[in-house]
Amino acid sequence: MGIVMSHMTLALDLEGVLITNAISQLPRPGLMSFLNECEILFGHEHICIFTTVNEKRFRDIARKLVSDELAPKWFTEIRYIEWVGEHKDLRFVDDDIDNVIILDDYPPYIKQTQKHRLIQVNQYLDPYTHAMPDMSDREFERLIEELKRFLSV
Numbered sequence: 001m002g003i004v005m006s007h008m009t010l011a012l013d014l015e016g017v018l019i020t021n022a023i024s025q026l027p028r029p030g031l032m033s034f035l036n037e038c039e040i041l042f043g044h045e046h047i048c049i050f051t052t053v054n055e056k057r058f059r060d061i062a063r064k065l066v067s068d069e070l071a072p073k074w075f076t077e078i079r080y081i082e083w084v085g086e087h088k089d090l091r092f093v094d095d096d097i098d099n100v101i102i103l104d105d106y107p108p109y110i111k112q113t114q115k116h117r118l119i120q121v122n123q124y125l126d127p128y129t130h131a132m133p134d135m136s137d138r139e140f141e142r143l144i145e146e147l148k149r150f151l152s153v
Contacts, residue, residue, distance in 0.1 A: 008151065009100050010042045011081065011093050014051035014058060016105035016123040022053045025061055027070045028124045034140035035072050041147055044072075048079040050088050050102060052109075055080045087111045101150055103143060119146050 012018060020026040028034075038047055049058055058080060065071035083092045088109045090097040097114055104110060105123040122139050 007099055008042060008046060009093055010038055010047045010147070011050040011088075011090070011100055011102040012038075012047065013102070013104040013106070013109075013121070014049060014053050014061070016125070017103055017121045018124075019061065019065075020124055020126040022057055022061060024126050025064065026126065027065060028140060029135050029137050030140040031065070031070050032072065034144065035075060037140075037144045038147070039072065039074070041144075041151060044074040044078070048081050048093060050081045050083070050093065050104075055082070090114045090117055101147065119143065119150065 015021045018028060018031060020028075035047075038044075051058060053061070059076065062071065062076045062078065066073055066076050081088075081092050083089065086109075088102065088104070089111055090100045090102060093100045093102075097117055100117055101119060102110065102114075102117055103119050103121050105121040107115065107118060107120055110118050121143065124134075124137060124139065
């Protein structure tokens with residue numbers, strides 16, 4: 001199955017990464033298997049959400065994704081990172097930022113001195129029409145490979 005890197009924490013952005021945004025909440029294709037793969041790599045107790053969306057809104061979205069069977073049950077209980085300031089400071093996740101990997105689609109939110117801990121995600125956008133979002137999106141497959149590479153260094 002792979003080695004659980006228990007000392008590493010995976011910080012996930014929500015909007016543009018796991019779902020389109022907090023309004024439409026369309027899940028990126030493969031969300032369930034992506035989160036299950038992340039659980040194998042990190043253990044769900046070492047996965048957190050680091051988003052601009054407030055915690056109550058995030059919990060509502062998480063519950064809906066779980067009830068629609070689009071995310072694993074543990075996703076509703078995932079650690080939520082409260083943060084202040086203009087940047088997502090990885091020290092909010094762990095005092096030692098080298099124990100954190102963050103997946104985010106918006107690099108300007110990440111502190112310049114912490115960019116080496118970022119795996120940039122291609123933004124998953126709303127079609128803003130009545131069309132379905134891009135179901136051919138394979139970003140999660142690429143991200144799992146990136147995470148495995150990151151962990152094997």
